[in-house]
Amino acid sequence: MAFKSNVPDGSLSDKWKNYRGKMNLVAPNNKRRIEVIVVGTGLAGASAAATLGELGYQVKAFTFHDSPRRAHSIAAQGGINAAKNYQNDGDSVYRLFYDTIKGGDYRSREANVHRLAEASTEIIDQAVAQGVPLAREYGGLLANRSFGGVQVSRTFYARGQTGQQLLLGAYQALSRQISLGNVTMYNRHEMLDVVKQDGKARGIIARNLLTGELERHAAHSVVLCTGGYGNVFYLSTNAMMCNVTAAWRSVKKGAYMANPCYTQIHPTCIPVSGEYQSKLTLMSESLRNDGRVWVPKSIDDAKAIQQKKKKGIDIAEGDRDYYLERRYPAFGNLVPRDVASRAAKVACDEGKGVSPTGLAVFLDFASAIERYGKSKAHSMNLYDASPAKIKELGTAVIEEKYGNLFEMYEKITGEDPYKNPMKIYPAVHYTMGGLWVDYHLQTSVPGLFCCGEANFSDHGANRLGASALMQGLADGYFVLPYTIGTFLSGEIRTPKIDPNAKEFMTAEAEVKGRLDKIIGVQGKQSVESFHRRLGKIMWEYCGMARNAEGLAKGRKQIQELREEFYKDVFVPGDANEYNPELEKALRVADFLEMGELMMVDANDREESCGGHFREEYQTEEGEALRRDDEYAYVSAWEWTDTKDEPTLHKEELVFENVELKTRSYK
Amino acid sequence: MIVGSSKSLQTDNCQLTTDNYSKMKLTLKIWRQKNAKSAGKFESHQVVAEEHMSFLEMLDVLNEQLISERKEPVAFEHDCREGICGTCSMVINGHPHGLMQGTTTCQLHMRHFKDGETIAIEPFRAQSFPLIKDLVVDRSAFDRIIQAGGYISVNTGQAPDGNAIPIEKDQALDAFNAAACIGCGACVAACPNSSAMLFTSAKVSHLAQTPQGEIEAQRRVLGMVNQMDEEGFGRCSNVTACEAECPKEISVTNIARMNREYLSASLTSDVMK
Ligand SMILES: Cc1cc2nc3c(=O)[nH]c(=O)nc-3n(C[C@H](O)[C@H](O)[C@H](O)COP(=O)(O)OP(=O)(O)OC[C@H]3O[C@@H](n4cnc5c(N)ncnc54)[C@H](O)[C@@H]3O)c2cc1C
């Protein structure tokens, strides 16, 4: 098995250029004979499938959604980064590279991140050419905003619907390839296993979700673009159907899972309101451009708010603690996500939370409304505008920038955020961990590639805002279509793969066994109730703060829960029909194994870095304590059988271009 | 310093639920149908909801209840639960996505219903959206309409610099407003003719209003309208129920624009011949 990063030689800025210049190509006549399976049609998958189709490969694309347009990517709100330096504020490919490495707390691979920064600019060009309506200035040029963790304005956006517009762009490119016959699209098909022949990934077993039928699909290579696994926590900002199954099944076939414990907890989500809660809603981080985060200075004020005797606006300016501005004057409200989330936890742990649950902080737009109002009044030559007029003008500016987010907040909470400060709390949002891949985006199984959130590659221990869309599209449009060529150029003599070969039949029988086993339990508890319990264990022991004792406890509880699941889960209906409960059950079964590996990984990593905070490793001031001497590695876990202990493989990270420093946003 | 795993959001809420918010008893009249071939009927169920729940969380409660009685849960589709993926689709008290304007089913909250109320829930009904089960229908006709021309023909890597062609801010905004369609199909379900004009025109006008999309505008509108007819969607007779029920408030002015585009394309172009 291959476990080399395969980073090309040369200086950082030449590696990708040289690689493209020297790699083996597949001639057009050969491309037409080569089949590629792409699983997942979110940003990463749709862009990859479309581009591979354009290049002339025969592509089969799979999604469990009823249409590629519904992938979780559609929900991304805030924006996408690119080192265009259109604002002339000192941005560059190197700066985007550096910010991403630093933001990731020095736990990512330099060469991959630099390539990402290089590709970023082409993504914007491509999106504009596809007709993606990115925001514009009055002069007609593209607009930018800034996002957490950086000091330049490099984020491109389409109101609060950037993911939607970018995904529709990729979906339309994919639709064009479908209509041209270069891509065959399989909607409502869920991949339940990878099939290997002679050590190489050669196909998948997929379940037709409408009929329940198992299908064998063969190809020269398989690309997974199946998204993140944040739903292992049950409550997260991820769409309800996001899951780990495709990646997890690959782990069972020998792919390594890298850094599973790196989970991003996003600081600005709408707080939980009750036990029935099915998912959490993100309020885009772009709001921190204009919103100021605070809690009352005194516990008494906080109590009064918790008991609904006072509101945020009743607290005098001097009695508020704008704790991010106080603790991190250089970045203020724009500190990276992990820092902002932990700071909110500290404030609430001190009893200063501002909702009935005590688990919320304020995000306040009053200052921004006043600032924008004054500036607007000035530009309209209203030099003696009344405070009410200023507020009105300022509110209009805020509405134009964030109108849909404010509306969403009001729909969910029933409160008007123009009048009262928003209440927010951290929630699970993104998983930096994922399948281990080398520079080619190839997993440890030859022929099996992985793009987008499903791989571990670019964000280290913490992802900066507006970087996931960038990575998904960089992987799909500009990286994988090249790098897969290094594998496929060795396959031009490989005949069409036969889906009736014995490896396929065995894999299908195995999957059938799994389905029958889960349906056969006929116990008493619903799939949902197991998922909810798993989520609680994960959040309690592997959430915003972790320690050795808790992780051991958590691991044990998951093992017990898994055992209970196979004794007492109830799945109605049968396997040969449209059965959403069965779909859910299969996903939860895999979460029940993945969750355990996350505990193991979090326990192994005896340091605090990015989204991973070990209570034993913190500074006097409660900041994360990284331990570069011992932990500057990627943890790649091999775990084909849950009866054995997982095996750790370490990819030592080599930093030739940046100096490892303690992150400081003070 | 952060000490101890202290508060857990999820566990804390176990004790906290319910007392703070008022409960409501509801009667649901829900459409049940095993598949396209069998006949369907309304089934009545009682459910206790809380005002803070979303409509789909209320249905989750019903389904957990059914499962605990070892009955089949009600099949309904959903994913993002925040009004953007277009997956959720049901007719609530006669209105696709319910009565609230500019709101998808998943964004609808129970505080807009009354204790003791009876709520009727049905699938989106249209010949071109064949029923799959209960409240789930097949909307793949929409994908085929997009495949018939709802794109700009540009390959990866062929694009000039993003700022090469300035686009006037308001024009970009108009294009955006049309592009905001989530492909849910409520417009079709709302229309007495089951017409897909609002959906189709939203994509036609989005792309026609960008300089990059203008070039193929004629070919696009002919292809998409053709496909729309082929899928069996009805004609538009200006009822405008589609606009009223559209959760993204897509305007019927897009239909007028598409009609103009279609007319001029059929008169002047021979691209489809
Ligand atoms: C609310 C929210 C807001 C966000 N905002 C931003 C933002 O502003 N900027 C930013 O950069 N990032 C943002 N992100 C993160 C970003 O949206 C995601 O990381 C990114 O879209 C993931 O894209 P993807 O293509 O890797 O996966 P996804 O979009 O999750 O797509 C996964 C695809 O795989 C398919 N699939 C999965 N498993 C299987 C299987 N077994 N068989 C068949 N098909 C399968 C699914 O059907 C789907 O098509 C946000 C995330 C959330 C939750």
Ligand code: SF4
């Ligand atoms: S036009 Fe409106 S109702 Fe029709 S599919 Fe689009 S968003 Fe839904």
Ligand code: FES
């Ligand atoms: S579930 Fe996504 S729009 Fe309703």
